[in-house]
Amino acid sequence: MQIETDVAIVGAGPAGLFAAFECGMLRLECVLIDALSEAGGQCVALYPEKPIYDIPAHPAIEAGDLVASLERQLAPFAVPRLLGRRVESLSGLRGAFRLRTDAGDEVAAKAVIIAAGAGAFGPNRPPLEGIESFxxxxxxxxxxxxxxSFRGRRVVIAGGGDSAVDWALSLRDVAAKVWLVHRRDRFRAAPESLDRLDRAHARGEIEKVVPYQLHGLTGENGVLSGVTVATLDGEIRTLDADRLLPFFGLATDLGPIANWGLQTGLHTLIPVTPSTLETTLPGVFAIGDVATYPGKLKLILQGFSEAAMAAHAIHPIVRPEQALHFEYSTTKGVPVA
Incomplete structure (x- = not known):
């Protein structure tokens, strides 16, 4: 497929979806490209039912519902999508870029927004023999x-961070039993979550299994019957579980984006100019978790702000002959075709 547009947005998570909306509000055409088969990024792929508490005007909103709201907001602009495609190459200069995907698509764009989150992601898998069959x-x-899907299950959750603690607290209401396994009796979750964990443990709703580490799995034909854990001293215990949730973080990779000639920092981050979100490659911008600058907060709401700033910084590239007069949305409304 060949597409000619004003702005190519690489990444269709929350920041990418809102960037498309902001481009639409400025009458800039755009296309969304994402390696996942559906829009929403990690919110949809990893935790669609997990509540988020720091989205303005939403005391709490599940990640999947947030993405659905962003889709409804974007709907008037009918933005084309290339989903299930990975951008393999970027060539050209500011005002005349060409992107190619692994599916053979070619996109001509005057500017590019990278909203790739942490890049391609996958779980850090524990080295347990035979884990693939389970x-x-x-x-x-x-x-x-x-x-x-965990109702009535006996669940072992392994890890010491926010994900492990949050899901232990969340699943205690539906699972028959929840064990939380960690190599030490200190967790790295938010203080409020740790207080709730201690209270749940005292009530017998969650059993903390510390200081233990995953040691092995028992079962046949993919049916899990137990999770073996061990201390550093070799003390072994078997938990009669039928589900295991290891939360040891994500392995992330920028993939081909790392070869686009951008300056990149640690942990697949892309440095940008804070006032415009432009990268070291003129005409290419980065927003959301992939972007870094002094004072950066990795919050979805900051990604939304960055999306608006990047769209306004791109307008002179796409419409150099047209002065951009800032207007509030309450004044101009949503542009119509």
Whole structure:
């Protein structure tokens, strides 16, 4: 497929979707490109039912519902999408870029916004013998897409960070039993979550298994019957579980984006100019978790602000002959065709 547009947005997570909306508000045409088969990024792929508490005007909103709202907001602009495609190459200069995907698509754009989150992501898998057979049946999972699928299950959650603690607290209401396994009796979650964990443990709703580490799995034909854990001293214990959720973080990779000639920093981050979100490659901008600058906060709401700033910085590139007069949306409304 060949597409000619004003702005190519690489990444269709929350920041990418809102960037498309902001481009639409400035009458800039754009296309969304994402390696995932559906829009929403990690919010949809990893934790669609997980509540988010720091989205303005929403005391709490599930990640999947947030993406659905962003889609409704974007709908008037009918933005084309190239989903299930990875951008393999970027060539050209500011005002005349050409992107190619692994599906053979060619996109001509005057500016590019990288909203790739943490890049391509996948779980850090524990080195347990035979784990693959349990992954294929869903007995071992690395993300929670539906809480209800754990109803009545006996669940081992391994990890010491926010994801492990949050999901232990969330699943205690639906699972028959929840164990939380960590190599030490200190967790790295938010203080409020740790207080809730201590209270849940005292009530017997969650059993903390510390200081233990995952040691092995028991079961046949992909049916999990137990999770073996061990201390550093070799003390072994078997938990009679039928589900394992290891939360040891994500392995991330910028993929081909790292070869576009951009300056990149640690942990697949792209430095940008804070006032415009432009990268070291003129005409290419980065927003959301992939972008870094002094004072950066990795919050979805900051990604939304960056999307608006990048769209306004791009307008002179796409419409150099047209002065941009800032207007509030309450004044101009949503542009119509």
């Amino acid at each position: 992954e294929s049946t869903g007995a071992v999972q690395y993300f929670v897409r539906r809480r209800e």
